[in-house]
Amino acid sequence: MNSNFVPLSAEELVTKISKIPRVNLALLPTVLEFAPNISKELGINLFIKRDDCTALAFGGNKTRHLEFIMAKAFSGDYDCILTGAASQSNFCRQAVAAANKLNLDSYLVLMHGIKGRMMQGNFLLYNILGANVDVVEGEDLEEIPKHLDKKYKDLIKKGRKPLLIYGGFGKEDTVLAAVSYANAMAEIDLQMKKQNFMADHLFVTAANMTQAGCELGAKILNWPTRIQGVSPVYWKMNIKKDIARICNEAAKMLDVNLEFMHNMINHDKSYVGVKYGSTTKEGVEAMKLLANKEGIILDPVYTSKGFAALIDYVKKGIIKKGENVIFIFTGGSPAVFAYSEEITR
């Protein structure tokens, strides 16, 4: 932390964030729920931030992101959105739902990956929500911007006016998404005060921008908490550098004097399994354990792996007995329906 940085209160942080254009899409604040049975099982105090309950089309972390990313839609310059990700994308599901609320059509370009056109889970929901969907061959998520640029040109030729959303690959989108998670951290700050504890650890399953927002919020609010990101994907890019870059740009946007370096970021890639979109034995076990103990259904691609990491960190003693741990449940549960075979194998 910069030596001349003065931490902010949650209220001061929220005031800063309120200056940034935003559309109302999420039901906030989401609950910070104490989970007594799994806490007992693991010997810790586990609190789950229920961002799966943001309410938009089954909810998730992306609803928070989209409140800021979609603010541009009000300019009147657009008649549709264009975005893309994997074929079972929680982001795309929430983006289409947000576009519907804002009276915009949706175009999705999806990487085929493991699940392709299987009409289940999020892919089924794109259909119900009425999105125009293209599936492109391949599974490298880092190719998405190239496919989006091509589709953008096609749509322009057809006279459409697309709002192009690069999401995790967009410089501006990632910063706005991080701001939305700094806001979530302000919510948690107030909730911790009410529930009379301070987190020793915060776990978040994160590709880049959600973790960046958690890191930024924790520093602004001066938490002593260890933030741990758990990756759902093997990136070619240096992800810690990207997270630090997003933190720094979001700090500038909020006009706070903080600087982040890649070596300040804890981001663990050891729970991905074979590749993005595949399940792991530990992830499925973690999903079933939480479902059995608390009736909470994690998703197979992101949060089950994040929760498997949390359990493993308890086993390894990185999380110590009796410590306070927050797990951010970033949503994604609709994807379970596309993974019935892997989950019941």
Ligand SMILES: Cc1ncc(COP(=O)(O)O)c(C=O)c1O
């Ligand atoms: C359920 C879920 N959790 C976590 C993430 C990771 O979020 P981010 O890309 O903002 O790091 C995603 C991204 O798609 C997601 O769908």
